[in-house]
Amino acid sequence: MIELQHLSKRYGGGRATAPVVALDDLCLTVPEGCLFGLLGPNGAGKTTTLRILCTLLAPDAGSVRVGGIDGLTDPRAVRNLLGYVAQEVAIDKILTGRELLTLQGDLYHLPRPRRDARIEELIALLGMDAWVDRRCGSYSGGMRRRLDLAAGLLHSPRLLVLDEPTVGLDIESRSAIWQVLRRLRDAGTTVLLSSHYLEEVEALADRLAIIDNGRVIAEGTPTELKAALGGDRVTLRVREFSDQEEALRVQALLQGCTGVRQVVVNQAQGFSLNLVIEHEGVVEALRRQLAEADLPVFALAQSRPSLDDVYLQATGRTLMDAELAVAGSRDAKAERKQSMR
Numbered sequence: 001m002i003e004l005q006h007l008s009k010r011y012g013g014g015r016a017t018a019p020v021v022a023l024d025d026l027c028l029t030v031p032e033g034c035l036f037g038l039l040g041p042n043g044a045g046k047t048t049t050l051r052i053l054c055t056l057l058a059p060d061a062g063s064v065r066v067g068g069i070d071g072l073t074d075p076r077a078v079r080n081l082l083g084y085v086a087q088e089v090a091i092d093k094i095l096t097g098r099e100l101l102t103l104q105g106d107l108y109h110l111p112r113p114r115r116d117a118r119i120e121e122l123i124a125l126l127g128m129d130a131w132v133d134r135r136c137g138s139y140s141g142g143m144r145r146r147l148d149l150a151a152g153l154l155h156s157p158r159l160l161v162l163d164e165p166t167v168g169l170d171i172e173s174r175s176a177i178w179q180v181l182r183r184l185r186d187a188g189t190t191v192l193l194s195s196h197y198l199e200e201v202e203a204l205a206d207r208l209a210i211i212d213n214g215r216v217i218a219e220g221t222p223t224e225l226k227a228a229l230g231g232d233r234v235t236l237r238v239r240e241f242s243d244q245e246e247a248l249r250v251q252a253l254l255q256g257c258t259g260v261r262q263v264v265v266n267q268a269q270g271f272s273l274n275l276v277i278e279h280e281g282v283v284e285a286l287r288r289q290l291a292e293a294d295l296p297v298f299a300l301a302q303s304r305p306s307l308d309d310v311y312l313q314a315t316g317r318t319l320m321d322a323e324l325a326v327a328g329s330r331d332a333k334a335e336r337k338q339s340m341r
């Protein structure tokens with residue numbers, strides 16, 4: 001459905017300022033009919049990618065194909081095919097939601113009966129019945145987002161593109177939007193959304209790409225990406241506080257067990273051991289072998305690798321750290337500006 005090849009984009013770069021590299025040879029393929037997540041911290045290049053895809057912004061280099069159509073030479077045809085829900089939208093305050101949708105339907109040249117039927121359909125789909133005839137000025141963030149979504153869906157696009165659709169929303173609006181996106185996907189619409197929320201991508205996406213510094217650094221299904229990291233993480237200890245000698249004995253024993261990878265002694269936590277196991281059954285075998293060696297397990301915690309582990313593996317930092325780094329450099333910039341005044 002979407003094929004972005006070797007996109008690059010810089011902003012600015014006047015005489016006084018260095019250009020900002022927003023996209024750096026970004027490649028992305030989204031198969032038809034899937035719900036695809038573009039995950040990355042603030043400043044990673046998500047909005048730039050989506051705006052180029054939707055023909056609202058021209059790349060410096062690279063190619064854009066949507067549904068087999070070249071977005072650079074035939075932007076109108078691409079726009080007909082997709083609906084775009086932007087990150088920040090300015091909605092008129094005086095009109096009601098229904099009036100706004102009607103206006104939008106006319107801009108798409110929908111014949112009147114089809115327009116009105118489609119609006120009714122979307123009001124039902126997005127649960128807007130109670131307030132769609134109120135003025136938009138009185139809407140909450142969640143209501144506004146649902147109206148945006150309805151506007152993006154009016155012309156029944158084959159592809160829906162959403163830029164951070166649930167930022168700042170309450171839990172109820174968020175799950176309502178998630179449910180709508182899943183239904184659209186189930187009905188055959190391709191959905192591409194960007195997010196910096198791990199749990200959003202984890203909950204929704206059939207496939208995802210992790211984007212960082214304008215490049216795709218990992219791509220696949222959540223299961224594939226996690227599986228590539230190896231199996232579950234296990235932390236265990238044979239008594240509340242072991243000494244180093246005992247920990248090393250346990251380590252040697254565990255390293256000999258089949259299905260165990262990477263056994264690390266964790267000195268800071270009373271000599272517990274961290275290991276990666278290849279599959280579920282390994283845990284029982286471990287318990288047995290340790291008991292036979294008179295080192296019965298005192299405590300054991302097991303966890304699946306998360307998308308955060310995937311991100312950490314790909315970039316060497318957690319998503320949270322990446323967000324803090326962006327926030328930090330923004331603060332520093334603001335301070336510099338302040339001190340120049």
Ligand SMILES: Nc1ncnc2c1ncn2[C@@H]1O[C@H](COP(=O)(O)OP(=O)(O)O)[C@@H](O)[C@H]1O
Pocket residue numbers: 011012020021022040041042043044045046047048049
């Ligand atoms: N209009 C612009 N002018 C200058 N720099 C920009 C502009 N838009 C985005 N950038 C910069 O490009 C990079 C990518 O931004 P963006 O695509 O908005 O990322 P994201 O949506 O992932 O937060 C950031 O460093 C951002 O500061």
Ligand SMILES: [Mg+2]
Pocket residue numbers: 046047048087163164
């Ligand atoms: Mg953005």
